[in-house]
Amino acid sequence: MEPHFRILLGWSSTVLALLTSSYLLGYALTLTIWGFIVDRVGSGRTLLYGLTLASISTITFSISTGPFEAILSRFLVGIGSASVYVSMVSMVNRVFNDRVRGFMLGVSNAGGIIGAFQHLPSTLHFPF
Numbered sequence: 001m002e003p004h005f006r007i008l009l010g011w012s013s014t015v016l017a018l019l020t021s022s023y024l025l026g027y028a029l030t031l032t033i034w035g036f037i038v039d040r041v042g043s044g045r046t047l048l049y050g051l052t053l054a055s056i057s058t059i060t061f062s063i064s065t066g067p068f069e070a071i072l073s074r075f076l077v078g079i080g081s082a083s084v085y086v087s088m089v090s091m092v093n094r095v096f097n098d099r100v101r102g103f104m105l106g107v108s109n110a111g112g113i114i115g116a117f118q119h120l121p122s123t124l125h126f127p128f
Contacts (some may be wrong), residue, residue: 015067022071026078027085034086043090050083085112 012020038046054077061073088108096104 010081011067015071018071019067019074022075023078026075027082028078030079030082034083038082038086040092041118042085043087043094046090047087048084050080050087052080054084088112107117 009016028070034046034050037049057073057076057080061070064070064073089105092101092104092108
């Protein structure tokens with residue numbers, strides 16, 4: 001898919017790598033910060049802040065006109081998405097008892113990953 005986007009957008013492989021990595025960088029750098037915020041203001045408000053940031057950044061990404069805007073937007077989406085994960089772990093920990101907590105964390109994580117597959121381009125074909 002990388003050659004397709006290089007041709008479509010006219011961006012180098014380096015820019016495309018930065019675009020993909022910027023999400024993970026924003027996510028990884030802010031997980032502990034969001035954990036601190038969850039401890040201070042609660043998981044519900046933290047989830048609201050992060051979803052707002054991720055939503056606005058996703059819209060900004062979709063209308064970006066150059067690589068810098070796109071990379072910055074994806075970085076901000078990663079920051080917002082990190083709040084969702086930390087808030088979800090906090091909520092699951094609070095709601096479920098020790099007997100099912102691990103299972104519910106697994107279900108919650110699997111749901112997020114399965115949801116990500118909904119956004120694959122329709123040109124991709126699975127082997128099964």
